Amino acid sequence: MADSAQAQKLVYLVTGGCGFLGEHVVRMLLQREPRLHEIRVFDLHLGPWLEDLKTGPVQVTAIQGDVTQAQEVTAAVAGAHVVIHTAGLVDVFGRASPKTIHEVNVQGTQNVIEACVQTGTQFLVYTSSMEVVGPNTKGHPFYRGNEDTPYEAIHKHPYPRSKALAERLVLEANGRKVRGGLPLVTCALRPTGIYGEGHQIMRDFYRQGLRLGGRLFRAVPASVEHGRVYVGNVAWMHVLVAREMKQRAALMGGQVYFCYDASPYKSYEDFNMEFLGPCGLRLVGTRPLLPYWLLVLLAALNALLQWLLRPLLLYAPLLNPYTLAVANTTFTVSTNKAQRHFGYEPLFSWEDSRTRTILWVKATEGSAQ
Numbered sequence: 486m487a488d489s490a491q492a493q494k495l496v497y498l499v500t501g502g503c504g505f506l507g508e509h510v511v512r513m514l515l516q517r518e519p520r521l522h523e524i525r526v527f528d529l530h531l532g533p534w535l536e537d538l539k540t541g542p543v544q545v546t547a548i549q550g551d552v553t554q555a556q557e558v559t560a561a562v563a564g565a566h567v568v569i570h571t572a573g574l575v576d577v578f579g580r581a582s583p584k585t586i587h588e589v590n591v592q593g594t595q596n597v598i599e600a601c602v603q604t605g606t607q608f609l610v611y612t613s614s615m616e617v618v619g620p621n622t623k624g625h626p627f628y629r630g631n632e633d634t635p636y637e638a639i640h641k642h643p644y645p646r647s648k649a650l651a652e653r654l655v656l657e658a659n660g661r662k663v664r665g666g667l668p669l670v671t672c673a674l675r676p677t678g679i680y681g682e683g684h685q686i687m688r689d690f691y692r693q694g695l696r697l698g699g700r701l702f703r704a705v706p707a708s709v710e711h712g713r714v715y716v717g718n719v720a721w722m723h724v725l726v727a728r729e730m731k732q733r734a735a736l737m738g739g740q741v742y743f744c745y746d747a748s749p750y751k752s753y754e755d756f757n758m759e760f761l762g763p764c765g766l767r768l769v770g771t772r773p774l775l776p777y778w779l780l781v782l783l784a785a786l787n788a789l790l791q792w793l794l795r796p797l798l799l800y801a802p803l804l805n806p807y808t809l810a811v812a813n814t815t816f817t818v819s820t821n822k823a824q825r826h827f828g829y830e831p832l833f834s835w836e837d838s839r840t841r842t843i844l845w846v847k848a849t850e851g852s853a854q
């Protein structure tokens with residue numbers, strides 16, 4: 486990418502560029518990639534905020550498209566130097582069918598790879614997930630693990646299964662010859678639970694707390710650690726990988742990197758309280774209010790209701806057997822692979838990440854205080 490003719494004229498494509506993470510990647514590229522000439526934002530649903538970006542020096546091209554449609558993907562990829570593929574169906578609540586999840590996450594990713602090969606795009610960054618590793622269905626803890634930590638990954642749920650398959654496709658495509666004969670260079674980034682401005686589930690918890698008179702009820706023991714990473718740092722990692730992967734293709738090609746920063750190790754609920762607490766919510770109970778067996782029963786009941794009601798309506802509560810298992814199993818990472826391979830340091834400190842997220846939660850609905 487440092488070729489003199491192309492040095493100032495990079496074209497990036499961000500699939501899923503209007504999603505929670507995708508929007509941060511787009512904005513980060515505009516702020517932190519000085520060689521950017523054009524950024525193509527490809528998404529099923531385009532956000533109105535894109536219009537405001539079109540007045541800047543970088544050409545922002547909005548493309549309404551579907552990753553499951555190979556010809557739409559190929560048209561969007563043609564002429565791009567780098568593809569950052571964040572588009573995906575993030576569904577662990579049973580809103581979409583397993584078939585649709587597979588089509589978007591696996592076939593969509595295959596379409597992106599083939600488009601790179603056909604059109605001669607050499608660099609592909611894929612947003613994978615911690616979920617390709619675990620937690621597994623046996624509830625084994627993954628405690629401060631890294632990219633090389635052995636772990637029995639067992640995927641039964643459609644979402645992690647699709648992410649694992651897609652990640653494998655991306656990694657196996659590394660080294661394939663693209664049009665023109667150069668090798669494709671691919672990397673996969675595995676965020677843990679992402680939080681920050683635009684995080685829908687955080688908003689849902691906040692609204693739920695407001696409805697319950699400013700209270701949330703502890704469901705998960707405080708001792709279960711759940712890995713979290715700030716969206717701005719995840720976006721920054723994507724930008725850095727894209728920037729560095731040409732110079733360090735031999736080292737980085739075909740590699741996976743967990744996304745990490747200085748966010749503290751806490752349970753899912755205690756971590757959320759770092760933001761929801763200052764917005765006036767209180768987490769009731771030092772231990773889970775309901776015994777685990779009862780939660781398992783309620784989760785199973787929700788799954789049954791979802792199945793029974795499906796012909797009539799979509800019933801997709803936060804609690805189901807899968808989300809309960811994920812929230813109840815320790816999964817945290819401790820690694821410096823991204824720092825060693827491409828010089829990553831978090832752009833946002835924990836204090837910044839926390840403050841930004843609190844301000845966003847407060848701005849969404851007004852505070853409960």
Ligand SMILES: NC(=O)C1=CN([C@@H]2O[C@H](COP(=O)(O)OP(=O)(O)OC[C@H]3O[C@@H](n4cnc5c(N)ncnc54)[C@H](O)[C@@H]3O)[C@@H](O)[C@H]2O)C=CC1
Pocket residue numbers: 500501502503504505506507527528529530550551552553570571572573574575589593612613614615648675676677678679680
């Ligand atoms: N939210 C999280 O905690 C984590 C997310 N990830 C991954 O990060 C990526 C982004 O996730 P989020 O931003 O959280 O989700 P999101 O749902 O906010 O964003 C996904 C975007 O992809 C778009 N999209 C969905 N289907 C599409 C299709 N067929 N064609 C084109 N665009 C399509 C959506 O319209 C949306 O804008 C996903 O690949 C997800 O698997 C990984 C780890 C954690």
Ligand SMILES: C[C@H](CCCC(C)(C)O)[C@H]1CC[C@H]2[C@@H]3[C@H](O)CC4=CC(=O)CC[C@]4(C)[C@H]3CC[C@]12C
Pocket residue numbers: 575577613614615616677678679686704705711753803804805807808809811812
């Ligand atoms: C919704 C869950 C919390 C509610 C649990 C209850 C009902 C017992 O209070 C969330 C707990 C953990 C979350 C997942 C985790 O952060 C890892 C993820 C990675 C992804 O790639 C996509 C999102 C997710 C699966 C995330 C989804 C929500 C939780 C299950």
